[in-house]
Every structure is written in structure tokens, then in C-alpha cells.
Amino acid sequence: MRERDLIDHILSLLPPPPSGILKGIGDDTALLAVQEGRDLLVTTDSQREGIHFRWDWMTPEEVGYRLVVVNASDVYSKGGRPFSAFVTLGLPGGTSSSLVERLYHGIISGCQEFGAYLSGGDISRTTGGVDLSMTLLGMVKKDSFISRDGLSHGDRIYSVGHPGLARAGFLALAGENDSDDFKEAIARFKRPRTFPMFPDWVEKHPFIKASMDSSDGLGQALSAMGRGSGVSIVLDSNPDLAYLSKVAKNLSIAPKVLAMEGGEDYDLILAIPENRAVEFEKEAGELLDDPSRGSLIYWGRADSAGQAGAIMADGCDANDDWGFDHVGD
Amino acid sequence: MRERDLIDHILSLLPPPPSGILKGIGDDTALLAVQEGRDLLVTTDSQREGIHFRWDWMTPEEVGYRLVVVNASDVYSKGGRPFSAFVTLGLPGGTSSSLVERLYHGIISGCQEFGAYLSGGDISRTTGGVDLSMTLLGMVKKDSFISRDGLSHGDRIYSVGHPGLARAGFLALAGENDSDDFKEAIARFKRPRTFPMFPDWVEKHPFIKASMDSSDGLGQALSAMGRGSGVSIVLDSNPDLAYLSKVAKNLSIAPKVLAMEGGEDYDLILAIPENRAVEFEKEAGELLDDPSRGSLIYWGRADSAGQAGAIMADGCDANDDWGFDHVGD
Numbered sequence: 001m002r003e004r005d006l007i008d009h010i011l012s013l014l015p016p017p018p019s020g021i022l023k024g025i026g027d028d029t030a031l032l033a034v035q036e037g038r039d040l041l042v043t044t045d046s047q048r049e050g051i052h053f054r055w056d057w058m059t060p061e062e063v064g065y066r067l068v069v070v071n072a073s074d075v076y077s078k079g080g081r082p083f084s085a086f087v088t089l090g091l092p093g094g095t096s097s098s099l100v101e102r103l104y105h106g107i108i109s110g111c112q113e114f115g116a117y118l119s120g121g122d123i124s125r126t127t128g129g130v131d132l133s134m135t136l137l138g139m140v141k142k143d144s145f146i147s148r149d150g151l152s153h154g155d156r157i158y159s160v161g162h163p164g165l166a167r168a169g170f171l172a173l174a175g176e177n178d179s180d181d182f183k184e185a186i187a188r189f190k191r192p193r194t195f196p197m198f199p200d201w202v203e204k205h206p207f208i209k210a211s212m213d214s215s216d217g218l219g220q221a222l223s224a225m226g227r228g229s230g231v232s233i234v235l236d237s238n239p240d241l242a243y244l245s246k247v248a249k250n251l252s253i254a255p256k257v258l259a260m261e262g263g264e265d266y267d268l269i270l271a272i273p274e275n276r277a278v279e280f281e282k283e284a285g286e287l288l289d290d291p292s293r294g295s296l297i298y299w300g301r302a303d304s305a306g307q308a309g310a311i312m313a314d315g316c317d318a319n320d321d322w323g324f325d326h327v328g329d
Numbered sequence: 330m331r332e333r334d335l336i337d338h339i340l341s342l343l344p345p346p347p348s349g350i351l352k353g354i355g356d357d358t359a360l361l362a363v364q365e366g367r368d369l370l371v372t373t374d375s376q377r378e379g380i381h382f383r384w385d386w387m388t389p390e391e392v393g394y395r396l397v398v399v400n401a402s403d404v405y406s407k408g409g410r411p412f413s414a415f416v417t418l419g420l421p422g423g424t425s426s427s428l429v430e431r432l433y434h435g436i437i438s439g440c441q442e443f444g445a446y447l448s449g450g451d452i453s454r455t456t457g458g459v460d461l462s463m464t465l466l467g468m469v470k471k472d473s474f475i476s477r478d479g480l481s482h483g484d485r486i487y488s489v490g491h492p493g494l495a496r497a498g499f500l501a502l503a504g505e506n507d508s509d510d511f512k513e514a515i516a517r518f519k520r521p522r523t524f525p526m527f528p529d530w531v532e533k534h535p536f537i538k539a540s541m542d543s544s545d546g547l548g549q550a551l552s553a554m555g556r557g558s559g560v561s562i563v564l565d566s567n568p569d570l571a572y573l574s575k576v577a578k579n580l581s582i583a584p585k586v587l588a589m590e591g592g593e594d595y596d597l598i599l600a601i602p603e604n605r606a607v608e609f610e611k612e613a614g615e616l617l618d619d620p621s622r623g624s625l626i627y628w629g630r631a632d633s634a635g636q637a638g639a640i641m642a643d644g645c646d647a648n649d650d651w652g653f654d655h656v657g658d
């Protein structure tokens with residue numbers, strides 16, 4: 001069963017949400033009404049040894065920091081700001097206290113960078129490798145939450161970041177490819193970037209129709225946005241993927257495939273009304289203050305024809321199943 | 330390193346909490362200020378295959394339900410009510426979709442029973458066994474949160490429930506002891522009880538000085554309350570543990586040791602001012618509407634003499650390290 005089908009099935013078991021749950025399962029974060037002027041965002045994401053990281057690739061500080069980034073990215077992509085973090089740790093017998101301490105150094109450093117306060121958690125033994133989960137609470141101004149499913153016909157879809165770059169870094173590590181071509185890609189895999197300035201930016205430019213992060217790959221993100229919105233996505237024939245050319249050539253993978261199948265990127269995927277695209281292209285530079293944050297890439301447009309969630313490339317049906325799927329068969 | 334020392338160390342790495350974090354690490358739940366009249370409670374707890382449960386002992390529905398109880402128990406013990414739940418699932422490769430579905434049936438059934446709405450989560454692969462974590466959000470009336478650390482000299486300490494009974498069930502399962510003596514104990518281990526009526530009760534009887542649940546054993550709970558409050562605990566010489574007599578005899582463990590070393594009980598441990606003890610003993614019956622919820626047991630009193638957190642039995646120093654410790658050496 002694919003993760004998507006499993007989640008659809010879980011949804012079918014649930015009663016309708018009570019009034020305080022504005023959004024439950026199905027977006028990057030849940031949205032809960034707890035206050036007059038602001039709503040609560042909640043997201044949860046894991047980092048597991050042997051699945052998301054390996055100790056011969058990353059330090060404990062990097063693993064701890066990354067746990068925070070992957071959660072903060074969800075909160076930022078909805079227009080919110082992190083404020084309180086909870087960590088669940090699973091430790092195999094014999095784990096050294098110095099490893100645990102170094103994990104927490106990374107976690108606390110990430111929490112401080114993104115304005116979240118480590119407020120609780122749980123530690124227990126596990127029979128597998130080290131695993132970490134975080135539940136991150138954030139706040140968003142009333143009516144400022146940006147969902148995945150706000151696309152309509154004609155909307156332009158952009159990414160802000162470097163889709164596929166972290167995936168190239170992962171493939172280089174997995175293939176023990178030590179070419180200098182992968183230096184930046186490996187750094188991106190180990191220490192992903194996120195967009196803490198996005199909530200401020202959105203308040204100044206309130207025309208974003210939909211957004212999410214690309215943590216499971218651009219293809220899966222586009223497909224999820226399309227499905228949620230009841231539109232298909234028609235890809236542009238020639239996105240500018242110059243930043244992938246060296247690594248894609250070295251890996252013998254087409255840059256577009258690398259970007260679409262990506263994952264672990266934590267880029268922003270944004271939908272903009274057609275008549276605001278020029279303005280957006282001019283203003284988005286503020287999100288890319290530092291060249292290492294990536295670039296702005298136009299990917300295509302939403303189309304009310306075609307199957308919801310399908311990705312159409314160059315007029316043909318493309319694979320609508322790009323990106324990572326965690327459950328398997 | 331013991332879990333307690335590890336948590337103390339993590340606390341030493343943290344900056345002081347910002348104003349919205351009323352309570353962070355160190356109690357059964359965190360307490361966050363998000364609303365005028367009510368505060369937010371957050372707790373997180375895990376159930377791991379091979380650590381907290383075994384598939385030859387429990388059904389997936391039981392495991393899912395138990396995940397909810399162990400979290401709801403923390404919220405209830407603080408005087409709060411659950412409202413929104415997030416589940417993180419780790420699945421080994423090849424996990425069947427029917428197992429996952431049955432876990433969610435148990436989770437959703439528990440959520441419905443305790444008034445929480447399943448609002449999000451995360452599913453990923455794991456290299457170990459199946460593991461589940463829940464982060465549960467609850468609400469508590471402003472100034473109604475009952476902390477662990479409110480004990481003062483002379484306060485009377487009671488448990489409401491059946492401390493040690495679940496532990497006896499666990500030991501019977503682990504020892505493959507199929508004596509009829511263990512029927513109730515095994516049922517309690519598999520399907521722990523909690524106290525959803527406690528928040529209502531507290532509003533009617535606002536004299537509880539401190540409370541927590543006994544999830545890591547009564548000994549560890551008493552010690553944690555004492556440490557947090559700067560008092561020692563002087564045990565009564567003769568708590569009424571008749572409900573443990575058969576199982577304790579069968580296991581050749583003293584009933585008091587079974588109760589103190591317990592764990593997986595989810596009983597309430599309450600501190601009452603000396604001058605309200607008679608009233609409390611009369612009123613606590615409302616919490617025990619159903620005999621299977623257990624009984625009221627008087628354990629002893631808080632004493633400002635002696636080392637904070639020490640448990641003194643019959644005038645002698647008892648083991649202050651009772652209960653489960655998850656980290657190990």
C-alpha cells in the first residue's frame with residue numbers, strides 16, 4: 001500500500017473534525033483554532049538511522065539540527081513561525097551519553113536558530129537504530145495559513161531553492177562518489193536550508209495561492225498540490241536547472257528527473273496567480289538573499305483539464321508518482 | 330547515564346524559556362500560554378515493539394489504543410482534557426497494510442473515547458520493529474494545571490488505581506505463567522485504564538497539591554514529586570495492597586515491591602493537604618466509579634527533613650531509584 005493510499009484510508013476511518021480542528025491530516029501541518037488572532041500549526045517528522053541518515057555520513061549534531069529543519073520547513077511553508085518543540089528519541093541499548101548529548105546540541109542549536117523552544121519529549125529504548133521524531137508547534141496569523149490545495153486553472157508554479165540538489169548529494173554518498181562536483185550537493189543533504197523569512201514575505205505579498213515544501217520530492221509535491229486542488233499540472237518544457245548540470249552528468253541522470261524525484265530538499269513550492277507572476281518574479285529575490293539558498297525556477301501551470309494530480313510533461317502524461325513513498329508494498 | 334541525569338543535562342543546555350512556555354521539560358506535560366482563559370498541554374509518549382509490547386502478547390488494536398491511553402493519562406493527571414493527537418509511525422519493510430490499518434483502528438478508537446481528534450502525523454520506514462509515538466495536545470483552564478512539584482511538609486500522598494497490577498501482568502506474560510491468578514493483571518497490562526473524570530473532579534475539589542501518573546512506577550513517581558518539591562517521602566508501614574496478594578504470592582515478590590517498581594500502570598498519584606485528607610478519602614470514590622479502576626491507597630506523607638526525593642520506609646532510607654529508567658548505562 002502506498003503512503004498516499006494509506007493516508008486516504010486513515011482519513012476514511014475518521015469522523016468529521018470538531019470545530020477547533022481547522023485542518024487535520026493532509027497538509028504539511030495541522031491547523032488548530034486556539035486563540036483570537038492566531039492559529040496553532042502542528043507538524044511532526046522523523047529522522048531514522050539507516051533510513052534518513054547514516055553515522056558514517058553525518059555527525060550527531062548534524063542529525064539533531066536536521067531534525068529541526070525538516071519540521072521548521074513545514075511550518076514556514078504554511079506561512080507560520082515555530083515556537084515550541086517536542087522530541088521523541090529511540091535509543092538502542094548501549095548508546096553512549098555523549099552521542100545523546102551531541103544530538104541535543106544539534107537540536108537545541110536548530111531550535112534557537114528557528115525560534116522554537118525545546119519544551120518536552122520522550123526517551124525510550126528501541127530494538128533498531130537511533131531514531132528521532134519532533135513535533136513542532138508554530139503560530140500563524142488568523143487567515144494567513146497557506147494550504148496545499150488552493151490552485152486554480154492558470155496559476156503559475158515555482159520552486160524557490162535547489163530541487164534535486166540534496167538528492168544528488170545523497171546519491172553521491174550512497175555511491176561513495178567523492179568527486180568534487182558533489183561538494184555543495186552533499187553539504188545540502190547534510191544541512192538542508194529552509195526559509196524563515198517566508199512568513200514575513202507572505203505578509204508583504206499576500207498573493208500566494210498555495211504552497212508546500214518539497215521534502216518528498218518536487219514531483220510528489222506538484223502531484224499532491226494538484227490532487228488537493230482538483231487540477232493537473234502542465235510542466236514547462238525547459239526549467240532552468242543549470243545548478244544540477246554537473247552532478248546530473250556525473251550521475252548519468254537527467255537534471256529534470258533528479259529534481260522531480262528529489263527529496264530531502266525542503267524547498268518552497270509556490271502557486272501564483274498568472275496576473276501576479278511578473279511581480280512575484282521580481283519580489284522573490286528577497287527569499288534568496290544568499291546564493292546558497294538556491295534560485296527561482298518556473299515549473300509550469302495548473303490546468304483544470306486532465307486528471308487531478310496528474311503531471312503532464314510536454315503535452316504527454318508524465319509519471320504522477322514522482323518522489324518518495326515511505327510505506328512500500 | 331540514567332534518564333533522569335540525561336534530562337537534567339539537557340535542561341542545563343537550554344536557555345531560559347520565553348514567556349509563552351509556562352512549563353517545559355520536567356513534568357508529565359508541557360504548559361504553553363496560547364489563549365486568554367485556557368492553556369495548552371503537550372505530551373509525547375511512545376510504544377515500541379520488543380520494548381513496550383510484543384505481537385504475541387497484544388493485537389494491533391490493543392497497541393494503538395494503548396498509545397492513546399499512555400498519552401491521555403499525562404493530560405488527565407495535570408487536570409487537562411485531550412483535544413488533538415499526532416501519530417508518528419515507524420514501519421519495518423514488508424509491514425502489511427492490514428496491520429497498519431488495525432493499529433489505526435485502535436488509535437482512532439482511543440482518540441474517540443478520550444475526546445482527541447487524530448490531526449496529523451508522520452509515517453516512515455524503520456530498521457527495527459514497529460514503533461509508534463503520539464504527541465497529544467490538551468487544554469486546561471488557566472491556573473488549573475496541577476504540577477508534580479507542589480508538595481509541602483505534611484501533605485498526604487495517595488494513589489488512585491492499582492499500582493503494580495500491570496507490572497504483574499507483564500511479568501506473567503514474560504514468564505509464560507498462565508495461572509488464572511493473572512487474568513486481571515494481564516488485562517490491565519494490555520488495556521490500561523486512565524481517569525477522564527479527573528479534570529471535572531479537580532474543578533469541584535480544588536485542593537490537590539500535586540499530581541502525576543505512575544507510568545514509570547510508583548517509586549519513581551514519588552521520588553520525582555519529592556525531588557521537584559524539595560521534600561522526602563515517608564512511606565506508611567502498611568498500605569492496603571490486597572489486590573496484589575495473589576499475583577505477588579505467585580510471583581514470589583512482596584506486594585509493596587511490585588507496586589513501587591510497577592510501571593505501565595497509569596494510576597493517579599495525588600498529594601493532599603493534611604487537613605483535607607478526610608474530605609478527600611470521602612470524595613475520591615467518585616474517581617473509582619467502576620471497581621476495575623482500582624482503589625484508593627494511602628502511601629505516606631511529605632517531609633521537609635531528609636534528602637529531596639528520598640523515599641523513607643519505616644524510618645529507614647528506602648531505594649530512591651524505584652521504577653523504570655529507559656536509557657541505561
